[in-house]
Amino acid sequence: MEQSVHYLVLLRRFSCRLCSELSEEVGGIWDSALVSALTEDWSNQVQNTGEMPTFWLVSEDESHKPIQLLHYHTHTLGRGPETRIKDQKCSRQQVELRADCNRGFVTVKQLGSNPTSVDDVVVGKGNQVTFKPGQKLYMVNRLYPYTLQFREESTPGGASEEKSRPMKRPHQRDAHEEKDEDKEKSCRVSAPSCSNSAARPEKTHTPEMEPAAHWSQGLKVSMQDPNMQVYKDEKVVVIKDKYPKARYHWLVLPWDSISSLKALRPEHMELLKHMQRVGDRMVQQCPSSTKLHFRLGYHAIPSMSHVHLHVISQDFDSPCLKNKKHWNSFTTDYFIESQDVIAMLERDGRVSVKDGTSELLKLPLRCHVCHKEQSTIPKLKEHIRVHLLS
DNA sequence: GTTCTAGAAC
DNA sequence: GTTCTAGAAC
Numbered sequence A: 001m002e003q004s005v006h007y008l009v010l011l012r013r014f015s016c017r018l019c020s021e022l023s024e025e026v027g028g029i030w031d032s033a034l035v036s037a038l039t040e041d042w043s044n045q046v047q048n049t050g051e052m053p054t055f056w057l058v059s060e061d062e063s064h065k066p067i068q069l070l071h072y073h074t075h076t077l078g079r080g081p082e083t084r085i086k087d088q089k090c091s092r093q094q095v096e097l098r099a100d101c102n103r104g105f106v107t108v109k110q111l112g113s114n115p116t117s118v119d120d121v122v123v124g125k126g127n128q129v130t131f132k133p134g135q136k137l138y139m140v141n142r143l144y145p146y147t148l149q150f151r152e153e154s155t156p157g158g159a160s161e162e163k164s165r166p167m168k169r170p171h172q173r174d175a176h177e178e179k180d181e182d183k184e185k186s187c188r189v190s191a192p193s194c195s196n197s198a199a200r201p202e203k204t205h206t207p208e209m210e211p212a213a214h215w216s217q218g219l220k221v222s223m224q225d226p227n228m229q230v231y232k233d234e235k236v237v238v239i240k241d242k243y244p245k246a247r248y249h250w251l252v253l254p255w256d257s258i259s260s261l262k263a264l265r266p267e268h269m270e271l272l273k274h275m276q277r278v279g280d281r282m283v284q285q286c287p288s289s290t291k292l293h294f295r296l297g298y299h300a301i302p303s304m305s306h307v308h309l310h311v312i313s314q315d316f317d318s319p320c321l322k323n324k325k326h327w328n329s330f331t332t333d334y335f336i337e338s339q340d341v342i343a344m345l346e347r348d349g350r351v352s353v354k355d356g357t358s359e360l361l362k363l364p365l366r367c368h369v370c371h372k373e374q375s376t377i378p379k380l381k382e383h384i385r386v387h388l389l390s
Numbered sequence B, C: 001g002t003t004c005t006a007g008a009a010c
Helices: A002-026 A041-049 A180-187 A215-224 A266-285 A324-331 A338-348 A357-362 A377-389
Strands: A052-059 A067-069 A074-077 A095-100 A105-110 A128-131 A137-140 A143-153 A229-232 A236-240 A249-254 A294-299 A309-313 A335-337
Touching (some): A215 A236, A215 A249, A236 A266, A249 A266, A266 A294, A266 A309, A266 A338, A294 A338, A324 A335, A324 A357, A324 A377, A335 A338
Antiparallel strands (some): A074 A095, A095 A105, A105 A128, A137 A143, A229 A236, A249 A309, A294 A309, A294 A335
């Protein structure tokens, strides 16, 4: 217990250091409001991939159905049937909203004369501010509060308003929402505290709701969640793996929507190099970087959509590491080093995965240090402790 | 990706 | 009997 507390204290100090030092080193930032603008290429990529992440503007007092805010579409709102606001102080065109689903915020421009605000910040006529999950938008005079919810829209082109309701998002559930305390202690990586009630999933699933987003889309949700983000800059975001397979296990994800290694093209080279640099920095800033060995790489056939670079310490000391698939995905050629992916892209212009790679997950359990075969996961975990202590 | 659990392995 | 795995379901 004492050790866990100590560990958490270290982590918090580490996070603070990361905030200042890492930002300096790689030009990254920690306040998502400061994220600089990306190009509009993303919009095209979304259309090409058929993936349509969208925000939903949710009336806090549930006076009307949530309003879908499609990526890069402008939405003018104010007094009228859509919001059911009848207050004369509210203009019919009170605000213009523009969602950037990839970077996780909506731009709010005040068009009306009376003040629109986001939390305590008054936008001001003609001005615009960012609005993120966890914040509250007050349409006018600190009245008519709204929150943002984010989810993947599974029907490209957009669902009709009638059937489009925010749904529960299982992968937005944080570790601390399930058997919280035990998990936090046992996984040795503290889940960040979540004050973002607006972005939390619905607890119940009513018949009129659409089915939940597929689990494989979970990273796209997590990477947008400010409570999950450990680092971010204009190109990438880093989150802690929700089910870490070692004492330190981060994921570096590009803001650009790249579904898998297969989708990588030469134009992604600089992005991949940047992802590796950020991963390297994560390691360098880690208080245990001198004691633990780290590897940076990609799963050849990842379960989760959206390219993500694993930055993982090689202790594999985690209760979340439970089965052969977990083990072999990090200790066989199923795990492709970041530098090898970059080299392959440089050489071939593509990243290919060898036939039979999925079979690597079924290989016998073998210690990653001494290569001795172990019969079961519990025995393997007992065995690797020996290397950890030596 | 995780959880759950039947049944294999011990 | 218990432990552990592997496949289904999510």
